[in-house]
Amino acid sequence: MAFLRRPLAIVAALTTALSIAFLNDSFAGTFSEKITRTVRQFSPHLAAKMRPPLTPVIRDPSAKRAIHICGRPRWVFVLVFSIVSFILWSVSCGILTVLWAFAIGLLGTLVLNFKIIFWFAYLFL
Numbered sequence: 001m002a003f004l005r006r007p008l009a010i011v012a013a014l015t016t017a018l019s020i021a022f023l024n025d026s027f028a029g030t031f032s033e034k035i036t037r038t039v040r041q042f043s044p045h046l047a048a049k050m051r052p053p054l055t056p057v058i059r060d061p062s063a064k065r066a067i068h069i070c071g072r073p074r075w076v077f078v079l080v081f082s083i084v085s086f087i088l089w090s091v092s093c094g095i096l097t098v099l100w101a102f103a104i105g106l107l108g109t110l111v112l113n114f115k116i117i118f119w120f121a122y123l124f125l
Helices: 007-021 025-042 044-049 074-091 095-113 116-124
Strands: none
Touching (some): 007 025, 007 074, 025 044, 074 095
């Protein structure tokens, strides 16, 4: 029923989930690989442009390589999808709902972490 009332809010939720998922290394790598393979079927030249830049071989095992999605740094995708999702939340008038959900979730976390429930039970029982 919510899809019929606010279809843009559903799209906003999906873009928010995708921007959060891009923060996961394995998801970002798999997503980039799948998109590159799909593009390679239609345009090999474009797929070659989507490859990440070459990096020198680092022999230090503790050195971390930067994650690239479709040839761009990961932070670019996270930033773009976050901005798009914020705009979609604002346009769909769902930003207030998201803020309420965030506030309730934060309050619930604080209540559970600081054991306020037991304090209230002690006072009222």
